[in-house]
Amino acid sequence: MEEITKEEGSNPLEFTNRIDLGELQTSVAQIKAELGKIIVGQQDMIQLLIISILANGHSLIEGVPGVAKTITAKLLAKTLNVNFSRIQFTPDLMPSDILGTSIFNVKTSEFEFKKGPIFSNIILIDEINRAPAKTQAALFEAMAERQITIDSKEYQMQAPFLVFATQNPIEQEGTYRLPEAQLDRFLFKIKVNYPSMEEEIKILENKHQQKNKVAEDQITPILTAEQIAAYQDIIKEIIIEQNLMKYIAGIVNNTRVNANLYLGASPRASIAIMDASKAMAAINGRDFVTPDDIKKVAPAIIGHRIILTPEREMEGLTPEKVVEQIIKTMEVPR
Template identity: 55%
Template sequence: MDETLNNNIEENSQERTDLAEFSEKVSQIKREISRVVVGQHEAIDLLLTAILADGHVLIEGVPGVAKTLLARLMSRLIDARFSRIQFTPDLMPSDVLGTTVFNMKSSEFEFHKGPVFSDLVLVDEINRSPAKTQAALFEVMEERQVTIDGSTHRMGSIYTIIATQNPVEQEGTYRLPEAQLDRFLFKIRMGYPSVDEEVDILKRHQDNVKLTKLEEIKPVLSIDELLKMREKLQSVYVEESLLRYIATIIQQTRTSKAVYLGASPRAAVAMLNASKASALLNGRDFVTPEDIKFVTPSILQHRLILTAEAEMEGYTALKVAQKLIDKVEVPK
């Protein structure tokens, strides 16, 4: 009996030690980000949550709020392969996925990989390309593989797409279809900085010594360390009442009069995994209602299609999602 008790104590002690090391890594990442990006704390937390939860991210914001900078910075902090794809109206699927070329020397066809073959892929202005090129990402986002000419090419174990788009200028853009939006774990909105944050930005530019360049940022996480962090998600405890809380919120999106198309079961699974990741980022091995409340708006806002009446009344998907969350009673 004493031996069993000692083993449990040792296991709990080990888990706490692992969480302490985990929290130190997270703090280190945030410190490095703050050297380059001023403010945007919620967007940074959500991006870290998504990477830990093994999900793709869509970042939306007006030009100049550091969307691309944040994505590139995250790629510097993780010691992994990185590629950037600038989506334009004339971009073809082969420009993204790659193409098969005939080798005259060997008299065989060879596949030349496109920029989508990496660990972290930044897709800048994803809505600038037509549907045919956007659809090239469907398979790789969901199944982490690409099938070309009958051959399947698998992606790496931490494969993540971080896409950006501008919500204001719609001329020359192509709206992402619902099926593709549903493949993004989060839609993160990056807004303008506060007055104090903008003053801080100006001070850094006034004194060039304080400006930190991306090239100066050293990796904090290796691929193996990130995979070990993701493994910890399985041990995060979630009470059954919280599972019902998630399911009830999802059900509200399907019965609300303001919503034409509600969230799918994929959204419910996303809420579960993201809330676990949020708990770990906060140094806990159990999920609380606050974790679910934090991640849910960013999970729902790009998955809900509002009715014409709701849009005419000035509602946005984010506002409706927040109202539906507040409507559900929080488990005690």
């Protein structure tokens, strides 16, 4: 798992990474510093969103209004020197509003396809659960296969292609429940809580000091599309041992035989945990995965992929509590 340094006078507990992670760690630190200019707290959300970029996965951000879901995702996109689109989902939104449409060109007497806002690198979808099933289906192909089909012609999305979506768990009027197949395409479902008292005071102080400054103008781009692709390739090279793969499979398999659950997680969840734990290891300066990496990312990956039995739901049990119980009861590899 690690190479022990054998130089005279060296600490025998030190190790040398097989993969150089210095540049990646520096970039992640710079991104966090840029976001720290505006965002107070919310470190877990920021960390998981950065991991989703490195692991090339989409993220669903859930929280009540006003907890910085949209602004955090928007500012994170500003730290990346790539194209960005923001789409506000509404009940009357049609597939052509996000995918684009074919328009007749009088000069050429032919139809031309005008690309919609989905043709970008980072897509921020605000209130994703407000759009009807037809629009969700159009988004589903783009998320799942990173392509769309219009008039029997396929259009590939340019890498990186990542969707950050937000939703409000409280308000139900005018919303549509996301289907399980679409939820399964999100690497993470990130739950955002209220800030602490100290953080809220800091938010007020920052807002007072900024006066008329525009938040987006204070953010400096850190990564290019080429750097993101290079870091994503590095993540794939992170070492994960066979016993840790077995540990991941055991956690996911437990959701399928758990008496509290009506629906367990799919193999896509296992792959997601492995990819995300590799990114977590890299961020922490290691070229190998540890059980703690898996424990940290698993709840945000499994929670939205399982469904409680009606009896347990009525008793007040939550998917998060079930995942926590499963992880606690699983034997940790040595």
